[in-house]
């Protein structure tokens with residue numbers, strides 16, 4: 001269902017790897033709402049070729065960029081403005097990766113080169129994206145920048161490993177850069193804290209099945225899906241949320257404010 005909420009708006013969507021990706025669903029919804037965009041992902045992720053199907057479906061161009069490389073980001077942003085015909089109104093940062101998680105390295109036994117790589121990809125890249133946009137004066141006034149995060153930034157989820165620290169850093173960058181983007185360019189910056197979602201990045205976390213069913217049973221509205229997240233992002237890109245900024249917004253069916261649910265109590269008192 002379309003409401004033309006993003007008609008006339010231009011942007012960049014990072015992180016659509018395959019049809020399960022939150023960024024994939026977001027691109028589909030932004031397209032339905034009339035937005036036009038460039039799709040970007042790391043050169044290595046392009047090899048799968050899946051993103052071209054999404055580009056075809058949404059009439060968009062794909063530009064490879066490693067989000068840890070400022071040179072790549074400068075090229076992406078200037079090319080995007082040329083292709084789309086002007087400054088940008090929205091940017092989605094939907095990027096995350098931990099080498100320690102991928103290789104099953106425990107939080108108490110991190111390999112720090114891997115930790116640094118994960119921090120660069122998952123958090124610092126958000127600063128790099130925003131700094132490059134800011135310096136290029138690439139955002140229109142009342143534009144909107146969104147990054148995706150998880151509640152392990154606030155609470156302990158042992159198997160989320162160093163991604164918890166990366167998400168805390170990411171959320172802090174959203175606030176700190178959001179101040180300057182708001183004051184100097186009238187652009188808003190927010191993070192959406194999403195329920196566990198079955199994607200490539202999500203299912204890479206140890207014990208993901210338990211993780212997702214626990215959250216499902218704990219949340220009064222159940223887990224938010226990738227489509228729910230896409231819809232929420234559309235509202236944040238639209239003019240309906242013009243003065244929402246510096247926020248970490250929970251899209252989690254109520255999970256973040258729960259102590260315990262009947263369902264969980266029933267299962268442990270059986």
Ligand SMILES: NC(=O)c1ccc[n+]([C@@H]2O[C@H](COP(=O)([O-])OP(=O)(O)OC[C@H]3O[C@@H](n4cnc5c(N)ncnc54)[C@H](O)[C@@H]3O)[C@@H](O)[C@H]2O)c1
Nearest residue numbers: 015017021022045067095096148149196197199200201202
């Ligand atoms: N899946 C979940 O349970 C969940 C929950 C909360 C938040 N998130 C966050 O949502 C975002 C999107 O993840 P997803 O769940 O859709 O998984 P996904 O695996 O589909 O997306 C992660 C993306 O990051 C990209 N990426 C990795 N390294 C990169 C680099 N150097 N440069 C550019 N892109 C790079 C990958 O290619 C991939 O497209 C991530 O920030 C993730 O942490 C996911």
